[in-house]
Amino acid sequence: MFTGLSAFPLTPVTDDAIDEKSYATLVHRLATAGVDSIGALGSTGSYAYLTREERARAARVAVDHADGTPVIVGIGALRTRHVLEAAEDAQNAGAAGVLLAPMSYQRLTDDDVFGLYEDVTTNLSIPLVVYDNPGTTHFTFTDELYARVATLPHVASIKIPGVPADPPAAHARVQRLRQLLPDTVTVGVSGDALAATGLNAGCDAWYSVLGGTFPEPALAITRAARSGDADRARAESQRLQPLWDLFARHGSLRVVAAAAACGLPLPLRGLDAEARAEVAEVLDQLGLSA
Template sequence: MALFSGLSAFPITPMTSEGEVIAPDLQRLVQRIEAGGADSIGLFGSTGTYMFLSRDQRRRAVAAAVEAVASIPIIVGVGAIRTDEVQALARDAAAEGASGLLLAPVSYTPLTEEEVFQHFLAVASATDLPLCIYSNPGTTNFTFRPELVARLAVIPTVAAIKLPLPASGDIASDLAAFRQAAPSLSIGYSGDWGCKAALLAGADCWYSVAAGLFPEQAAALAAAAIRGDYEEANRCEAAFAGLWDLFRAHGSLRLIYAVANMLGLTEASPPKPLLGPDEGLTASLRKALPL
């Protein structure tokens, strides 16, 4: 299967209160993903709290994850504010054995389309690794229009785009617009509760938070949707309904840390200033687990 296709599972990056990556916990998580049947691992997506980690911490985490898995590729997020920093992170990821890169246009000052294009062009020149555009307007305050994606698709190493669920709810039309603009790219979606519909509509990849902890159940859902088995996809999705209701209401990042704690996979908490859920929300979360 191609790198940016199927199910890509995004784990948290367990770290101490001082910000040091807990390598054994990270390795436990990526091995669980590999054993659960995901097609790739997405290290340092938003769930991986990449912006809370230094360059050296990221490099060591990539090395630990690559060491722990044998059969599936690892896609590494390399977002940072300055272009030269991103280039260095891309080279580090390549040196440690990453199979692909994921890049969000992180900024403090809102970026123009030309600035984003030049940023991607420079980062793509740093390594030969295939690069996935990470569209996450909720955190970057930048929206990728199909016209810009068409320009970016001309860059030889740009191979994919990871899109948010469209605000309109019309995934089929959104997918068609990006397909027309950039037919050479793999097109995938994040936002777990909408990805069954995206895969059934013909998207290439589901970039999943839940699969970082429940890879076997998510892999079954992805497989059913990809082969167009509506009945089985609906059955698999039903197990996640409660969890995704909470994701929609409260966001996934803080909750997924709490779930990892519940499953005994790590004692790590979200990096400060992020706080975990309160007791009431934790109780609701425990009842919603797809076990």
């Protein structure tokens, strides 16, 4: 479950409420495409903007429409109590695993973050993915903290925020992590533009924004890299460079929301008309349709 392509869908919003029908359709499409897991309520799923009730319902919809594909549910929140509530709801919904980022308003220390994972894993009965996403959490894990957290029960994978662009440096980075982490903990790359580099360097999984809306090209990259065809994985990723450029310019969430014509929870307002037209032009150029 913590290898291959983990596809992170949007949580569509209409009139400031979750559009459950559209969400179910997105999840079903991912399952039909054959992704290895579905990352519901990740950053692409706007979990931080949703109430407990909305998140619990979204988790259940995802599990119900995943057709047996494992669903990993995001449980991040500012307070540990709320994380524990989200974890309980995810488990009750039938999630196969949970995904936890150390959210904060006050700046967190390493001890704060370790304590969070310690408290949460003590109360879990399913596996946990450590979600390192400094672009949204503004917290940066050290390698030493990775190693500490990885010793906790139920920790099954660490989602790292990309790898160096240089392939030898990326390989060295992944090998460094292998030396620090138990064999039972997989390494998953994020940062879609560097996913092929990370997979070719030995990452076990790709936790993918792209895969949540366009599973087919993400699967092509993942399958090529996992089968040892590094050149093909690299070529498939390079073909998508216009999309990676849009991600860098506008943010991946806003780009895929525009691509899927999905609303976002306020105050997120998405892209303006000019940027949406730019997204449509790139999708047409690449032959992609949501």
